[in-house]
Amino acid sequence: RKEVEQDPGPFNVPEGATVAFNCTYSNSASQSFFWYRQDCRKEPKLLMSVYSSGNEDGRFTAQLNRASQYISLLIRDSKLSDSATYLCVVNAGTASKLTFGTGTRLQVTL
């Protein structure tokens, strides 16, 4: 079983739609969680951290479910500019223990 698993997609959604991605992790000792965004042929950039109580940043909501060992990202009112690959990242306790998922590709269309 992979340490961090994501549905690769692609998720094709119309502008204005709400879309959600899940990411599961296998290490129950994982301590911190992140979503990164990666545009085509670009470097990953931090989108948001994921906190135990859930957190929101504008149209983006991240949630953590420790019991079931998954995190989620919800995007409301999708924009064309949201088209990208979203990487789930899990930290098992030290900087060198970051594990990346392979990413979920989102394509927002007119």
Add this chain to the structure above:
Amino acid sequence: DVKVTQSSRYLVKRTGEKVFLECVQDMDHENMFWYRQDPGLGLRLIYFSYDVKMKEKGDIPEGYSVSREKKERFSLILESASTNQTSMYLCASSLAGTGDEKLFFGSGTQLSVL
């Protein structure tokens, strides 16, 4: 804003060549990383450094070495390049701290080994 600069965007080398990939960050971060990214495999950690002259092997260190002589610079060395090292190489840096470190990436070097 943190800036992480990688010396080359594209690089083409021949099998057996020694290859140097350079990375410089300007935010005084303690931690620096080298990853490679391949389709379907995601980002995999090659080496990590948490201080000058300190290094730690990542998940796939074979065929690679690193050098960190100055805090701002972290070099990845392919001792004898092979075709299976064709990949996108990403350097990153972060502040040392609590385990909630956020990574800042360079724009990547697409290396092709022929």
